[in-house]
Amino acid sequence: MNSWIDLDALWKIVVIGLLAGAGLPALFAVGLRAVSLPGRDDGSTATETGGDRVLGSNPLGLAAGAVCFTVVLAAIAWGIYSVVAGT
Template sequence: MNSWIDLDALWHIVAVGLLAGAGLPAVFALGLRAVSLPGRGGAPDAETTPDARTTPGADRIIGTNPIGIAAGALCFAIVLAGIAWGIYSVVAGT
């Protein structure tokens, strides 16, 4: 083993970098997808309505599925916790 390269520390840096760099945006994207799921009633889509500008509720971003909204809120809470942990780590110097 080379004394210049600490492979254990390098592995930790790569793992945290992948989780924070790719994992948090992926969780955020899953949260957006979950929040936009339609409910049982099936909110009208822009593709299925002939004139989406006159259809009430066609420009909604949030779906009507309560399970999707709860899953999205959980994903957003995970992302916020990751951001808070990162800020805490920088400020605390750990």
């Protein structure tokens, strides 16, 4: 093992970087997709009700989206806390 490169620390940095760098944006995208899922068709369209809807009417999609957004916000808060606390 080279004294210049700590392989144990390197793989930890790569894994955390992949999770935070690709995992959190992917989870955010899944949350956006879940929130936009259509629900039951009640016979009205978006133009009849006054414009485009941002949120879908599927309660399960809204719940899944809320969970995804909560996890992303918790990860952001944990990262800010870690930087401020110096750990």
